[in-house]
Amino acid sequence: MSALPAISFRPIALRVLEERYLRRAPQGKVLETPEELFRRVARGVAAAEARYGGARTVSRQSDAFYEALSSLKFLPNTPTLMNAGIQEGQLAACFVIPVEDDMRSILEGVRDMALIHQTGGGTGFSFTHLRPRGDQVRSTSRVASGPVGFMRIYDVTTEVVKQGGRRRGANMGILNVDHPDILEFIKTKADLGMLTNFNLSVAVTDAFMDKVETEETYPLINPRTNQEVGRLKVREVFEDICRHALETGDPGLIFLDAINRANPTPDLGPMEATNPCGEQPLLPYESCNLGSINLSRLVRDGALDWEELDRLTRLGVTFLDDVIDQSHYPLPQITAITRANRKIGLGIMGLADMFIQLGIAYDSPEALELGEKVMARIQAAAVAQSEALAKKRGPFPNFYRSRWHQTGWPPRRNATVTTVAPTGTISIIAGTSSGIEPLFAVAYRRRALEGEEFDEVHPLFLQKLRELGLKETEWIPRVLALGRVRPLAQLPEELRRLFPTTFEVSVDYQVKMQAAFQRHVENAVSKTINLAPEATIEEVARAFKLAYQLGLKGITVYRYGSKPGQVLSLPPQAEALTLAHEFAEECRQCSV
Numbered sequence: 270m271s272a273l274p275a276i277s278f279r280p281i282a283l284r285v286l287e288e289r290y291l292r293r294a295p296q297g298k299v300l301e302t303p304e305e306l307f308r309r310v311a312r313g314v315a316a317a318e319a320r321y322g323g324a325r326t327v328s329r330q331s332d333a334f335y336e337a338l339s340s341l342k343f344l345p346n347t348p349t350l351m352n353a354g355i356q357e358g359q360l361a362a363c364f365v366i367p368v369e370d371d372m373r374s375i376l377e378g379v380r381d382m383a384l385i386h387q388t389g390g391g392t393g394f395s396f397t398h399l400r401p402r403g404d405q406v407r408s409t410s411r412v413a414s415g416p417v418g419f420m421r422i423y424d425v426t427t428e429v430v431k432q433g434g435r436r437r438g439a440n441m442g443i444l445n446v447d448h449p450d451i452l453e454f455i456k457t458k459a460d461l462g463m464l465t466n467f468n469l470s471v472a473v474t475d476a477f478m479d480k481v482e483t484e485e486t487y488p489l490i491n492p493r494t495n496q497e498v499g500r501l502k503v504r505e506v507f508e509d510i511c512r513h514a515l516e517t518g519d520p521g522l523i524f525l526d527a528i529n530r531a532n533p534t535p536d537l538g539p540m541e542a543t544n545p546c547g548e549q550p551l552l553p554y555e556s557c558n559l560g561s562i563n564l565s566r567l568v569r570d571g572a573l574d575w576e577e578l579d580r581l582t583r584l585g586v587t588f589l590d591d592v593i594d595q596s597h598y599p600l601p602q603i604t605a606i607t608r609a610n611r612k613i614g615l616g617i618m619g620l621a622d623m624f625i626q627l628g629i630a631y632d633s634p635e636a637l638e639l640g641e642k643v644m645a646r647i648q649a650a651a652v653a654q655s656e657a658l659a660k661k662r663g664p665f666p667n668f669y670r671s672r673w674h675q676t677g678w679p680p681r682r683n684a685t686v687t688t689v690a691p692t693g694t695i696s697i698i699a700g701t702s703s704g705i706e707p708l709f710a711v712a713y714r715r716r717a718l719e720g721e722e723f724d725e726v727h728p729l730f731l732q733k734l735r736e737l738g739l740k741e742t743e744w745i746p747r748v749l750a751l752g753r754v755r756p757l758a759q760l761p762e763e764l765r766r767l768f769p770t771t772f773e774v775s776v777d778y779q780v781k782m783q784a785a786f787q788r789h790v791e792n793a794v795s796k797t798i799n800l801a802p803e804a805t806i807e808e809v810a811r812a813f814k815l816a817y818q819l820g821l822k823g824i825t826v827y828r829y830g831s832k833p834g835q836v837l838s839l840p841p842q843a844e845a846l847t848l849a850h851e852f853a854e855e856c857r858q859c860s861v
Contacts (some may be wrong), residue, residue: 276303276339281725282698289694290350304339306350311335313354314345317591321662334588342567343581344618344695345560348389349592359388360558360596362690363544363614364603367553368419370398370493375419382423383430384599386438393441393551395541396420397472400493401449415450417457420464427466439545442467443523446477446506449489449498455509458519461832468545469520470823471510478524478817481507511809514826515800521547521825522813528822531791533684534610536670546691547823548795549614554602557612557792558592559690560585564643565619565701568626573639575646582615582650589613590658590682611665614688614792615651617643619701621708625729630766631707631782632774640705641785644687648789651686658682688792700728705786705796707774710752712745730754733764771799772829776812784819793822800828 278286283303291301292309301309315331337343344350345360352358364385368378382392400406402415420442427438442464444454455471457463477487486500510520528550529539540550549557562581567574593611598604620640621631629636656679659668664680673681689705696703712726726745734741739760748754753770776798783796798812809826816824 276341278303278698279700279725279728282700285694285697289347290698292355307338308335309354310345310350311338313358314349314360314588314591314595317594320594330587330591333584337581337584337588340566341699341701342563342577343560343585343588344563344692344699345588345592346558346690347694349558349560350695351389353592353595357597358595359385359390359598360592361556361598361607362390362559363393363549363551363557364390365393365540365542365544365551365553365555368394368396368398370400375399375422379423379426381600382438382440383426386427386430388599390556391439391441391545393443393542393544393549394423395443395445395472397443397445397448397541398492401491401498402453404491404493415453416444416448417450417453417464420457420467424464424466438466440467441470441543441545441547443470443472443542445472445525446474447488447490449491451489451506452501452509455506455513455520458517459513467519468547468825470523470543470547470825471520472523472525472541475524475526477503477507478814480504481814507810507813508806511806511813514813515804515806515809515828516831518825518827518831521823522816523547523823524817524821527820528793531822533673533791534667534671537606537610537667543793543823546795547825548616548688548690548793550793550822551612552606552610554600554606555610555612556598556603556607557614557685557688558589558596559614559616559688560589561616561618561690561692561695561704562647563619563699563701564617565622565626566699568623571627573623573627573643578643578646579650582647583654585615586613586651586654586683586686587658589615590655590662609666610684611682612685612792613683614690615647615686616689616692616704616790617647618692618696618699618704620705621702622729625733625767628763628767630769632769632778637778637781637785640782641788644689644786644789648687648791652681655681655683655686685791687790689786689790689794689796691795691797705782705794706771706799707779708768708770709799710770711754711768712749712752727768730768733767737761737764772801776800776804776808777815780812780815780819780821780824783816783824784821787819787821796825798824798826800826802828802830804828 286303287299291299291306293299311331311334315327315334318326318330346362348362349360352360366378366381368374385392396416399416400413404413406413427440430438444451480503486502488497489499491498532540537552540552543550567577624631624636659680659682662682665682665684668674668680692704711730714722714724734744747757754760754768755765755773779798783794787794812826813824
């Protein structure tokens with residue numbers, strides 16, 4: 270295989286690689302280059318091919334994987350980048366751990382979570398089966414702490430267990446809307462010190478959502494007795510969820526019925542929880558590994574390279590299927606069900622950047638149409654590749670108990686093939702926009718690596734300035750002061766149109782973009798519906814209702830400034846001129 274050109278990374282990408290991904294000596298010295306990291310990952314994953322095609326196939330696939338990684342056209346989830354090619358590496362990102370209503374299960378859940386976090390994975394839990402606060406505990410003649418009380422043990426444990434020594438753990442905590450402690454759960458994050466290592470979501474049913482505009486009540490069910498213990502008004506609970514989501518970003522909603530309508534293996538039980546960002550519903554002890562195609566690297570001469578998209582989809586499915594064979598899971602229960610269902614999640618990143626390169630505004634009907642077309646293409650090619658792998662390697666062991674078999678689909682290698690993840694750090698490495706999100710801002714401040722801050726101006730904006738013959742030193746200070754370009758009427762309309770930022774894209778449009786992708790994704794889609802600081806509870810309610818109507822599996826909102834230490838923010842205006850000079854100087858020295 271011919272040598273590829275050296276990879277060029279932006280400063281923040283190099284810092285992230287050095288701190289989280291490149292191997293180090295015990296004394297802390299970095300032992301790898303990014304190219305060597307990609308080679309290690311490619312070889313480590315391709316080693317699985319020995320089971321199916323021998324040494325020649327291993328070599329060929331290793332080269333193909335390396336080309337995709339080192340060209341930044343495809344990147345897998347963080348645990349694969351961290352651990353592939355390392356002895357007994359754990360390579361999956363998403364896990365769900367069951368928590369039953371007894372002390373042994375609760376504490377085993379804490380242990381299992383800690384083991385997963387150590388390897389870089391994230392964990393999701395449904396705490397719905399725990400008896401409510403104040404309920405009786407016969408074995409001790411005392412009263413129960415309730416779900417929120419026990420969640421605090423999980424939260425504190427997460428705080429002191431770093432993932433592989435490189436990042437904090439992440440959790441999703443879910444409670445069904447009919448649990449007696451639901452009101453306590455909804456308001457938990459109003460205390461800024463509570464459950465700081467958890468995202469929270471309320472699991473709602475179709476029956477609940479169908480009544481949110483009525484005055485009807487619904488029953489609260491004690492999970493210990495399965496008996497009704499009270500009633501609440503649907504509208505009031507929904508408004509309470511919306512109010513706290515507006516104020517704190519939590520809770521989001523998980524649409525239980527939509528998730529289980531898409532459950533590929535209903536005979537194995539219902540799905541009650543997801544991974545920390547909500548894009549991966551899973552059965553108890555199930556795991557999934559994810560990977561994302563970088564759409565911004567597929568634009569050629571003003572058009573999307575559809576054939577390359579197909580090739581990367583086939584490659585990505587094979588890569589992720591190999592990851593399952595090469596991953597060493599921390600619990601035998603995880604190994605068993607993961608290899609029985611072989612779920613993978615191939616998705617995308619760089620959507621907003623792709624639109625800019627194609628001359629399409631993110632908040633246009635054309636973008637919605639193209640986004641859906643892209644995901645439909647990936648879904649079709651991913652299923653076809655999974656079916657092709659099944660012919661060579663065999664279908665996933667539970668295939669004949671799955672709805673795919675029951676509805677007449679051909680055997681496939683993987684119970685699910687597609688997911689859209691948030692792609693936080695891997696999109697930084699790839700130098701592209703995250704997931705399917707619009708641009709947060711054209712200029713912004715990013716917190717990463719346990720609080721380190723980086724100021725950035727979007728490179729495609731700098732490129733467009735140059736193409737139009739506009740002076741960076743004149744325009745960057747104005748953009749830094751606002752973070753956006755649409756209010757700058759003196760800029761050409763074409764330029765302003767291409768760079769809508771999060772707060773300029775309507776709530777309805779953001780939900781519709783998520784729905785466009787969800788229609789062609791077997792798992793779920795992670796997207797935060799970002800709200801301006803002045804957003805209202807009515808906007809949150811509208812987003813939640815529209816998400817339900819459009820068939821989403823979950824939804825999360827975040828109002829800018831509602832949490833301290835948020836990941837992305839706008840730099841203070843006083844720093845604009847200094848930063849402008851620094852960015853202009855930096856961008857004169859490097860290509861976009």
